[in-house]
Structures are given as C-alpha cells and as structure tokens.
Amino acid sequence: MNVSTKDRIIEAMEELVNEKGYKGATTKEIAERAGLNEVTLFRHFGNKKGIVKAIIKKYGFVDLLENTIEEKVIWEVEKDLKMLVREYQFLLEEKKTVILLSLKEAGKFPELDALIKHIPQKYIGLLENYFEKMVKKEKIKKVNPSTVATNFVFINFGYFLMKTRINPAGGEFPIDDFIEKNIDFFIQSLQ
Numbered sequence: 260m261n262v263s264t265k266d267r268i269i270e271a272m273e274e275l276v277n278e279k280g281y282k283g284a285t286t287k288e289i290a291e292r293a294g295l296n297e298v299t300l301f302r303h304f305g306n307k308k309g310i311v312k313a314i315i316k317k318y319g320f321v322d323l324l325e326n327t328i329e330e331k332v333i334w335e336v337e338k339d340l341k342m343l344v345r346e347y348q349f350l351l352e353e354k355k356t357v358i359l360l361s362l363k364e365a366g367k368f369p370e371l372d373a374l375i376k377h378i379p380q381k382y383i384g385l386l387e388n389y390f391e392k393m394v395k396k397e398k399i400k401k402v403n404p405s406t407v408a409t410n411f412v413f414i415n416f417g418y419f420l421m422k423t424r425i426n427p428a429g430g431e432f433p434i435d436d437f438i439e440k441n442i443d444f445f446i447q448s449l450q
Contacts, residue, residue: 265303267293269317272310273356281307287381311368314357323350328385336399337446339389341438344415347382348434351419379416383408397447406446407449414441 262270273291275284286307290297304310327346332339351358361368361375386408393399418437 264293264295264299267295267311268300268303268310272307273314273360276360276363277356281311281360281367308368311360314360317357324382324384326388332389334393334396334398336393336449340411340442340446343386343411344438344442345393345434347415348419351416355423358419364426379412382413386411393449402449411445414445 270276271289272284275292278284284307286300287297289307290300293300300310304313305448324347327343331342331346348410358375361372365372383405383414387404388400388405390402394401394404418432418441422432
C-alpha cells in the first residue's frame, strides 16, 4: 500500500515528537524521517504547526463517540457501560499519538488544547444524557448524571494514562481485568 507524502510527514512528525518533543523535532529531521526533502514538507504544510493541525484533523473522534452511543446502547447498564469502556479505550488507543502529544506539549497549541478539552467534555455530555435517561427508565438508582458521567470518564481516561504514560513498560493490565475490577464496581454503585 502506498502511503501519501502527507501521511509520511505526519507519521514522521508523530514519531519524532514522541521521541524528542515538539521543540526537538526539527523540520529537517521530519523530512528526513519521511524520506523527502524539507521543501516538500513546507510545500505541504508550511511549517511544524501546519503538521500539528493536520494531526488534529486526522485524530479528532468526538463524532465517533456519539455514533457509538446512538447505535450500540441497549439500555442495560452493565452491557452498555462495558461496551462504552471498550469503545472509548479503542478510540483512545487509536488516537493515542495526538492525545499524548497534547499532554506533552500542553499550552503550546491552543487548537490542540481545545480539541483535548472538547473530547472529555463531549463524552461527559453524552454520558450525562445516557444516565439521565437510565434514571427516568428506572434502570439505575437516582443519581446526579453529571457526577456519574464525569467519574466514568475519569476512570476510563485514568486507565488510558496508566497504560500509556504511568506504566507503559510495566506489567500489563488487560482491559478485561480493568472492566472486571473497576467497571463492575462502578456499576454496583448505580444499582
């Protein structure tokens, strides 16, 4: 499969930023890693910020969360939340590069900061709506949907951070164990 020039530049940028940080990744090194000259990089993106904007565009996934909730929720709290954990973790893993870039380079790219803020805010909003409906359907006890949604997102994002930043080379903590030990506990608090 042929990888486009733009995708090669984006991949090279991702790799170098993960290795050296944004400042350490020069356009010359990015171009070399992508197997092309620096002029080609500038022609496609203008500068490093242009590459970051392309990465943001490539990795935005809030709409996918909304589609997942609309298409896969069956209004059974245990099955729904376990499915949502798996879907959210899959999306986080798929978009890991931009998320880790935003954490590493926090404050340097307002558009990246805005995207990273928007993802959990949007997910919390979607979950608030879900928990509100579950309370109305009397499928869970009366809870504050905002608090429950926020905690659910924190638990899930915490798991992602543990796997990728806190203990990336350490012992594995498979998703099935995470769901069994943590999400089951969370679900019990709703019943």
